[in-house]
Amino acid sequence: MSQIVDWVDERLNLAGVRHFMQEKGVPIHAQKIWYYLGGLTLFLFMVQVASGILLLLYYRPSSAEAYESVQFIVSQVEFGWLIRNIHSWSANLLILAAFGHMFSVFFLKGYRKPRELTWVSGVFLLFLMFGFGFSGYLLPWNELSFFATKVGTGMAGAVPIVGTPLMRFLRGGDDVTGATLSRFYAIHVAILPAICTMLVGLHLLFVQRQGMSIPIKAARRQRLGERIKQMPFFPDYILRDVLVWYVAIALLAALAAFYPWELGKKADAFAPVPAGIRPEWYFLAVFHTLKLLPSHVLGIEGERLGILGFGLAAAILVAVPFLDRRASKDEPSPAFTVLGLVALLYLIVFTIVGYFAS
């Protein structure tokens, strides 16, 4: 092994990499456990990429063949069922891990100066994950996904000014058809992965350049001269990360074996809308809120107002590091903590209520 390393070193000069590996450390404090969520999110993203590539070998993106090809994958291809179920479950766990990662960074105020761009890139990555989820949901071309996409793209039509062109762009026409499927496929396997890979690279680069953020209290103690203990990233921290990944893999395997993702019936545009149409769980809070809004509020269409509200909330989320001036000075910012708690509570309650209401 050392001979191989020497051989590569002689040609590429690995001194910089070696130095980085030796020097990189992870701060040790009471909240260090939350760091694992970032690594877990990245790991699940890699699982998505690997399982997605395997699915691509058999998937056929046309309204005539998509459903049949997924049916073929899960019933005829050796371990196809496992790959498809891991892809589906991992997608959901990935969003959950990303949410957890974002909220942990939020509550630890890890976005504060100089890590504003790390936060912004992370929030955009979360939005991209939603895009992956939305576009991937349609790909099996089954009844539920077909009608849910109809509802979802219809909601995009409520965006002020650009709504109708945006909806037509997403659908590839006036309605959800085979053209929508081709479009969603291209978005899911080419456009989003390209943007996502760049953004993940950028996000990781920021993390490496700035190191892990520490909580405000620890930062203040550090300023007073206290030395915050560090754990070597290689191999101490990475081994712990791998341990978490193994638990995730075991969980994924158990979910795939015991709760496989149902394929349902093939989409039929002329069939009546089946009962229980609802989006994936991470869109449920938004979906249910829009459903609860009255048809008109102060003369503005309720759905349009809701979309505007969520757009504004997304913009605030991106701008959090620039709005929380106290945190950027390493001072506690309880207002933002309360705001985060309210948002988290709203998401949990509306997701649960939305799940049982639909």
Add this chain to the structure above:
Amino acid sequence: MTGLTATAAAAVLGAGLVLLSPRWAAAQAATSNNCATCHAKLSDARLKSPPQAVAGDVHDKAGVHCADCHGGNPAATDATAAHDPAHGYRGKPSGATICATCHVLLADKFKTSVHAQIFEKACVECHGNHGIKPPSDALLGTSKEALCTSCHSEKDDPGFTAANQMRASIDRLRQGIDAGSGLIARVKNAGIEVGDQELALTEARTRLVLARTEVHAFNPAALDVVVNDGMKIVAGVNQGGNRGVAELAYRRRGLFVFLALTLLFVVALVFKIRDLDRTRK
């Protein structure tokens, strides 16, 4: 002509055209059924009772009414107009022909049967004409509800044996389909893809419908051909279902092996991490 007069004239003309339209007349005929209203007032029980018997029977529920079999004009309010032959009134139709107007396949099968030669009223002999009960497998065989026993009540009667045989064949296919459906539903709930088996079950159900049609030829051997075809499909479904059950067991075994290996690796990692921590101290 003022504008108002022109509008009124157009409205009258339009209304007249609508009233004269054959489509409007047909729609009226379909919605007005005066047969029951008039016949309820008659004193002759033979004429009074049929509309009462028909109310809520299988034909009534299917939207088949008096005029569909007897002809005439159900929208008319007097007897002469209602029973006008120009409106297709045919009075009491022949059971041998009128049922065949809709039940073509069943009538074709019946024509080939021994009963066709001896049943004067054809279908009516078993099913009646007014107040017809929904068809069910219980009508076939030698049980209490079965129709066959009204003629074939003796055990040494070949008709009794044939009725029993046919009922057993129909039951065999129906129970096979039910069992297959249960197996496929169970496997599907566990996440195994069974689209092909579900399609095959639809095909098997079609065979059951065909078998129920074949019953009207009253030929147990011919019925068995259709039933056996259905049973072959059911056997394929069961084979697929059993493959699914085996696949499930295989997946569960594989999962437990994988989890055991993962646990082993995790434990090894924990020891390694502890060892590292001790070294650091």
